[in-house]
Amino acid sequence: MSIPSRHFDALIIGAGGAGLNAALQLASADVRVAVVSKVFPTRSHTVAAQGGVNAALANVLPDNWHWHMFDTVKGSDYLGDQDAIEFMCREAIPTVYELEHAGVPFSRLDNGKIYQRAFGGQSQDFGGDQAARTCAAADRTGHAILHTLYQQNIRARTHFFDEFFALDLVRDKDGVISGALVLEIETGEPLLIEAKATLLATGGCGQVFRTTSNAHINTGDGCAMALRAGIPLMDMEFYQFHPTGIAGKGMLITEGVRGEGGFLVNKDGERFMERYAPRAKDLASRDVVSRSIVTEVKEGRGAGENGDYILLKLDHLGAEVIDKRLPGIRESSRIFAGADPIREPIPVFPTAHYAMGGIPTDRFGRVVVPVGSGSEQVVAGLYAAGECACASVHGANRLGGNSLLDILVFGRLAGKDIIDFVRENPYQRSVDPASLDEAMSRLTRWDQKGGGVPAHQLRADFRKCMEDHAGVFRTEEVMAEGYQRLCELRDQFKDARLTDHSKVFNTARIEALELQNLIDVGLSIAVSALHRKESRGAHSRPDYPNRDDVHWMKHSLYYREADRMDYKPVRTKPLTVESFPPKERVY
Numbered sequence: 103m104s105i106p107s108r109h110f111d112a113l114i115i116g117a118g119g120a121g122l123n124a125a126l127q128l129a130s131a132d133v134r135v136a137v138v139s140k141v142f143p144t145r146s147h148t149v150a151a152q153g154g155v156n157a158a159l160a161n162v163l164p165d166n167w168h169w170h171m172f173d174t175v176k177g178s179d180y181l182g183d184q185d186a187i188e189f190m191c192r193e194a195i196p197t198v199y200e201l202e203h204a205g206v207p208f209s210r211l212d213n214g215k216i217y218q219r220a221f222g223g224q225s226q227d228f229g230g231d232q233a234a235r236t237c238a239a240a241d242r243t244g245h246a247i248l249h250t251l252y253q254q255n256i257r258a259r260t261h262f263f264d265e266f267f268a269l270d271l272v273r274d275k276d277g278v279i280s281g282a283l284v285l286e287i288e289t290g291e292p293l294l295i296e297a298k299a300t301l302l303a304t305g306g307c308g309q310v311f312r313t314t315s316n317a318h319i320n321t322g323d324g325c326a327m328a329l330r331a332g333i334p335l336m337d338m339e340f341y342q343f344h345p346t347g348i349a350g351k352g353m354l355i356t357e358g359v360r361g362e363g364g365f366l367v368n369k370d371g372e373r374f375m376e377r378y379a380p381r382a383k384d385l386a387s388r389d390v391v392s393r394s395i396v397t398e399v400k401e402g403r404g405a406g407e408n409g410d411y412i413l414l415k416l417d418h419l420g421a422e423v424i425d426k427r428l429p430g431i432r433e434s435s436r437i438f439a440g441a442d443p444i445r446e447p448i449p450v451f452p453t454a455h456y457a458m459g460g461i462p463t464d465r466f467g468r469v470v471v472p473v474g475s476g477s478e479q480v481v482a483g484l485y486a487a488g489e490c491a492c493a494s495v496h497g498a499n500r501l502g503g504n505s506l507l508d509i510l511v512f513g514r515l516a517g518k519d520i521i522d523f524v525r526e527n528p529y530q531r532s533v534d535p536a537s538l539d540e541a542m543s544r545l546t547r548w549d550q551k552g553g554g555v556p557a558h559q560l561r562a563d564f565r566k567c568m569e570d571h572a573g574v575f576r577t578e579e580v581m582a583e584g585y586q587r588l589c590e591l592r593d594q595f596k597d598a599r600l601t602d603h604s605k606v607f608n609t610a611r612i613e614a615l616e617l618q619n620l621i622d623v624g625l626s627i628a629v630s631a632l633h634r635k636e637s638r639g640a641h642s643r644p645d646y647p648n649r650d651d652v653h654w655m656k657h658s659l660y661y662r663e664a665d666r667m668d669y670k671p672v673r674t675k676p677l678t679v680e681s682f683p684p685k686e687r688v689y
C-alpha cells in the first residue's frame with residue numbers, strides 16, 4: 103500500500119504550550135515546521151491551566167530565582183536534577199516577560215505590574231515566610247497563554263495539521279528517528295510526515311486513572327510512542343494527585359483558591375492542615391495536602407453522607423474577590439458540585455493530575471538514553487518537551503505553577519536546539535519500509551473484527567484498576583495485586599474488539615489506539631512504583647514510610663520490554679550556585 107507523504111525540517115507532535123512555544127522559535131527562524139495535534143490546537147490541555155506560572159518577579163513580595171530554586175529542589179524531595187532546576191528558575195523571569203510582550207493579558211496590580219499570587223511550597227529566603235510567585239491571568243492563565251502562542255504561530259506561518267492523530271515514530275535504515283506516521287481523524291486515512299527532527303510534546307497521561315483533572319485527550323501517546331521505540335520512561339512512579347478535585351468527579355479546583363485565602367476543613371469544621379503542616383498549613387506542597395485529606399477521610403472525619411470528602415471554604419473571601427480572581431472556579435463549582443462557593447464550601451478530594459516523570463531529556467529537550475557503564479547518549483533527531491518529557495525539574499513532586507513554566511522554558515529551548523540540528527543535518531533521511539509497516543500495523547490491527555472484550559470496556563477496567571492500586575497510598579500487597587490484574591488486561595487487549603467499525607468519525611478506533619497507549623504508560627507507573635521501596639514526594643508507601651537516600655536517591659528508568667527497570671544517578675550539582683543537600687522535608 104502506498105502512503106502519501108509530506109516533508110518538513112521539523113515535526114512537532116502536540117500543540118499545547120510546549121509544542122507551540124517550540125514551533126514559534128522554528129517558524130520565526132524560517133525553519134519549515136509542521137505541528138500535528140489530535141484536537142484543534144487551542145483545545146490542548148494547557149488551555150485548562152488555572153492558577154498561573156511561577157517566576158521570581160518580586161512584584162508583590164520580595165523574591166529571587168535562588169529562593170525559587172530552593173523551593174523547587176525541596177518540593178522535588180531532592181530527586182530533581184539541580185542543574186536543570188537552576189536553569190528553569192533563572193529562565194522563568196525572561197520567559198514571563200517574553201509572554202507579556204507577546205500579548206498574554208496577565209492580571210495587574212494597581213501599579214500596573216503583573217499580578218502574582220501565593221501558591222503551595224513557595225517561600226522567601228530559603229524556607230522562610232510564604233512567597234507570592236505565581237503570575238496569573240485571573241484563574242484562566244493557561245487559556246491566555248495558549249491563545250497568545252497560537253496567534254503568534256499563525257503570524258509566523260507555522261504549518262498546522264489539526265485533528266491528525268500520531269500513531270508511531272518511524273526510523274531510517276540506521277535507526278535514526280525520521281518522522282511519524284499520522285492518521286487524519288476526519289477521513290481515517292494515514293499520512294507519513296518525514297522530518298529531520300521530531301519533537302514529542304504530547305502532554306500528560308492523567309486518563310490512566312479513573313478520577314482525573316485531565317482532559318479526555320491526555321492519554322500519554324508520546325510516552326507510549328517513545329516506549330515502543332525502545333526508549334525508557336523516567337521516574338514514572340511519581341504521579342501527582344492534586345488535593346482539590348471536585349469530589350467524585352475529578353475536575354480541578356486550583357491551588358490558587360488556597361493562595362487567595364481559602365482553606366480546608368473536615369466534617370467537624372476543623373482546619374486540619376494545621377496539624378499536618380503547622381507552618382505552611384493549606385499551602386504545604388501537594389503531596390502533603392493530598393495525604394492529609396485521604397488520612398482525614400480514612401480516619402472518619404470526612405464530610406458528606408458517606409464521609410468521603412473534605413470541604414474547601416472560601417465564602418469568607420467575599421463575592422467581589424471570588425468574581426475577580428476566581429471566576430472560573432465559581433462556575434465549575436456551581437456546574438459540577440452544585441455548590442456556589444460564595445455561600446457554601448466546595449466538596450473536594452484528591453484527583454489524578456500530573457506526571458512528574460516522562461521521556462528523559464537534557465536541558466535542550468534532546469532525548470537521552472543510558473548506553474551502559476554509566477554513560478548516556480542522545481537519540482539523534484528526537485526531542486521531547488512539556489509534560490510528556492522529564493528534564494527532571496520536578497523530581498518526586500511538582501510545585502504548582504512550575505509546569506506552565508517547564509513547558510514554556512523547555513519548549514523554547516528545544517525549538518532553539520532543533521534550529522541548530524537541522525542546519526547541521528540538512529539532508530532528509532529516507533524512512534525504512536519495515537519501520538513504516540510496523541507503524542501501520544497499529545492501525546490495520548483494528549480492521550479485523552476480533553472476538554474479545556470491547557475496547558471501551560477494557561479502557562474503563564484499566565483506569566479503575568490503576569486508581570485502586572496505584573493511588574495516593576501504596577503498599578506492596580496492593581500494588582502487586584494491581585500489577586497482576588494490569589498484566590491480565592494487557593493480555594486481553596490483544597484480541598479486544600471495536601464496537602463501531604465505521605471509518606468516518608472513527609472515534610472508536612482512536613479510543614482503541616489511545617487505550618494501547620494508556621496500557622503501556624499505566625504499566626510504566628505501576629511497575630516503577632512497585633520497585634521503589636521508600637516514600638518520597640508523591641510516592642507514598644505505608645510499608646516503607648521514610649525517604650531512603652542511601653538506596654533510593656536515583657532516577658528510575660522503565661523499559662517496556664519485559665517490564666524491565668534500570669536506574670541512574672540524580673544530578674545534584676547546579677550550574678553556578680552551591681548544591682542544596684538533602685534535608686528532612688517539613689512545611
Ligand SMILES: Cc1cc2nc3c(=O)[nH]c(=O)nc-3n(C[C@H](O)[C@H](O)[C@H](O)COP(=O)(O)OP(=O)(O)OC[C@H]3O[C@@H](n4cnc5c(N)ncnc54)[C@H](O)[C@@H]3O)c2cc1C
Binds near residue numbers: 143
Ligand atoms: C485542569 C488543569 C489545571 C492546571 N493548572 C496549572 C497551573 O495553573 N499552573 C501550572 O503550572 N500547571 C497547571 N497544570 C498543568 C499544565 O497545564 C500541564 O502540565 C501543561 O499545560 C501541559 O502542556 P503540554 O504542552 O505538555 O501538553 P498539552 O497542553 O496537554 O498538549 C498536548 C498536545 O499534544 C497533542 N497530542 C497528544 N497526543 C497526540 C497524538 N497521538 N497525535 C497528535 N497529537 C497529540 C494534543 O492534541 C495537544 O495538542 C494544570 C493541568 C490541568 C489538567
